[in-house]
Amino acid sequence: MVITKEDVLKVIDKIVEVIRENKEYLTELDSAIGDADHGINMDRGFEAVKQKLATIPENSDIGTILKTVGMTLVSTVGGASGPLYGTAFMRAGQAVQGKTELTEEDVVKIFEAALQGIKDRGKAQAGDKTMIDSIEPAYKALKESLENNIALPEALKRAVNAAKEGMEYTKNISARKGRASYLGERSIGHIDPGATSSYLMIKALADVINLL
Amino acid sequence: MVITKEDVLKVIDKIVEVIRENKEYLTELDSAIGDADHGINMDRGFEAVKQKLATIPENSDIGTILKTVGMTLVSTVGGASGPLYGTAFMRAGQAVQGKTELTEEDVVKIFEAALQGIKDRGKAQAGDKTMIDSIEPAYKALKESLENNIALPEALKRAVNAAKEGMEYTKNISARKGRASYLGERSIGHIDPGATSSYLMIKALADVINLL
């Protein structure tokens, strides 16, 4: 299966839409264990991404598109999620630099680079109650599925399920990174907002690919 | 009928008690059209009066006692009511300077001097929605009753009724003096706190005299 540049743009549009729809929900999650801005931040950022992508040259490759998304997020989201998601998209763009179509392998590379970017930037690991708790299991599920010759749409579905499980798991643990960590044990019982936005983005990707 | 120094002290005690009992009520009235302190102010003042009177020389005359009450009120009540009631008691004391017993006429003089003191100090007149709206009718009723040879206890009862009517009348008018005047028409519908404290003091006087 081949993913075109147009497909990538569709995925980004879908992410913009899903973040908009979940703006209040993400903010509410953040108000329980953070500072009540995650949905607002993400929506501001992806709104800017939408504006920005409308202005980039027709012939931009997928790498450039993803890097533009990343740079736009860095300069508009702010907070912790800005540099983290920004770095993730910039690294993803680097991983597929120059390409105008993506293979299954490229998708794995994108996940890998994004995850590594987040880890480099934020120094967190799985179990710290962050976005990594959604992304890492999703990445692993995707990789394993594709290694087992499962088709991309199905592999992405499994990634979404893994992200969802990871996201739900954040409810049971206490935070060790980010603002929520100051709450210590009090953060237990609440889903992490960043893990939720990550899950939503992965789901947006899967939903678009599934419809192709 | 003759009123002794002990009777005067009893009246003051009764006033202290009545103000204490109505501290919250007077404050509530003041919160509707003023700054929510009248009961607190009056109670602080009369509490100080009680302390102070416990320390004055045994042989003090009634004039000295009333002046002491006035000076104590001036230096402890604050606000508008402090100088007004303070001046009222000081003038009343001057009016009966040196006396150890009071006649009916002296009681009229006390009312007259107190009322004049309040008017001199505050430049208000009847109908301005102030303590004067209780005190002036009370003074007039007392004077007229005594002129018509009505006994003091009964004359004071009439004064109390007049004060009560005056107090209730303040509900129907808008304030032209004091803090409530800033409310303009909005002060209509609320009884004036100072008119109420005046009524309560006049009633305390009458109640004590009636029991003699």
Added chain:
Amino acid sequence: MKKLINNPESVVKEMIEGLLAAHPNYLRKLENINVIVRKDAPVEGKVGLVSGGGSGHEPAHAGYVGYGMLDAACPGEVFTSPTPDQMYEAIKAVNSGKGVLLIIKNYTGDVMNFEMAREMAQAEGIEVDQVIVNDDVAVENSTWTQGRRGIAGTVFVHKIAGAKAQEGASLKEVKRVAEKVIANVRSMGMALTPCTVPAAGKPSFTLQEDEMEIGIGIHGEPGTHREKIKHVDEIVEHLMDKIINDLPYKSGDEVAVMINGMGGTPLMELYIANRKVAEILKEKDIKVYKTYVGEFMTSLEMSGFSITLLKLDEELKALLDAKADTPAFKQL
């Protein structure tokens, strides 16, 4: 009632203790009475400036005691005028022989108590004069009342009369500039929420979630009327309209602006209000010489604000710019 206090009856006493502990280089208290004076009072060769009023307006008035502003402040109980003996002791403590000016906000209680104190001090041969600040334009039919209230504009009187006194001017001169400020200063305020007098324990009025009070004073009392809440720009327009038309302030005038928080208003909101104030003044070609944004004359924890304009001439500008060094008002 949620307050950071111990006993509602002792808030004034404990506040004064905390104030003195914080500013020992600026302030001292007279013995046995609630009067805060400049540490170096009486200042030789200087007219003494005394102000005061109920507590609950912090930093007014003790926060303005110091170089270039007040010599003494008399804090009363919460929202209750101080008593004549406080002002009397203050007058005696700051009189260096050049006389004393009382700066009184126009409230019946304040005026009467200060007047009694003045009578007492004059009887002792101290030269005492007074000015009465009445900057609040909210109350219109002031002919029927004892006149307008004094609110945040009072701080400009402290600053400017204080600068004049600091120069060594005579009582007459200090009084003249104080009255010039009073003639040229106008204010108006509003509230989003009421405040609670600690000893009363209940808010002095209640407002619905979508209501505001317009034309409030600084004692937690209700305002001139109640409205549905609006955008701050509309609120500012309304207040500015009243203020500007009152003096009136005219095209070509130069003004000082004070955006005063009532105690519970975040600075962010005061700046947002100032944005519209500046815009309106620009439209009307009234030049802003200087702007003060912050909490200068508060009403406990009330949320809301007031706008003050002071029309300036060269003399007032120079005095406004003069150095001041007090706990709550510093100017280099």
Added chain:
Amino acid sequence: MKKLINNPESVVKEMIEGLLAAHPNYLRKLENINVIVRKDAPVEGKVGLVSGGGSGHEPAHAGYVGYGMLDAACPGEVFTSPTPDQMYEAIKAVNSGKGVLLIIKNYTGDVMNFEMAREMAQAEGIEVDQVIVNDDVAVENSTWTQGRRGIAGTVFVHKIAGAKAQEGASLKEVKRVAEKVIANVRSMGMALTPCTVPAAGKPSFTLQEDEMEIGIGIHGEPGTHREKIKHVDEIVEHLMDKIINDLPYKSGDEVAVMINGMGGTPLMELYIANRKVAEILKEKDIKVYKTYVGEFMTSLEMSGFSITLLKLDEELKALLDAKADTPAFKQL
């Protein structure tokens, strides 16, 4: 949500406009980006000091831009770290060739965004260094987290590093005193009421009428635990206990004290709190060199306060006493 605003989405933009209108002699804004710099930036021969953080902490940080304190402040969205391009432009605007020091409060977002900016500026050959303030002792198990938060103690870093930079010291020297402050400053806060991020429209947590949050940060987030409300003296005892034992501050030490209101706390209550702070320090024979009471690092309209102690030596005392002239912090 009762706020003096127009549109929740534009509060930061409008606040900045109001701020610039109020303080044109102190501040200017870089074009097309939310960076506030000293009017005279870059100051020749002076290390540039850049700080910033989410908005909602006013007067921090733009209020501290001026003589003897910061050269630039980057206001983010409400409670949201500013973005790297803001800090990057700030660094460029204040660099006079002597290098730039970033003063960062220890939050994941702030640290990451500042670090990205530093990388960008360093890539252009600008000498940039940073310090991270982490004065909040509320969070105990900080080994498991990214460490303690930076709260009101940051203002002492601005003041003292600012004074050192104003003297013309090198980047290395300015960084050294900043780190000395950080090593010696500790804070802790509490809240009586939550605050509402304008764009969120709802309070970030809810408290019952008889509850308070202990160990809060400055972003409206809940604290370390919740309790029944107590007398302020008991609250102060608890906070002071944590703070004093942390460094620890010892008998014979000299300290600067900051009693910081969270935005909605009346000054009266802050002074009442300071009374107990001073009493405890006296008991422990810790000398108070200087006390600051007011709103320095707020959380929108939150009601509550924090206590900060800074242990001083002769160098820090001299720098703390140095002249400062900024919109929100003036010292003669």
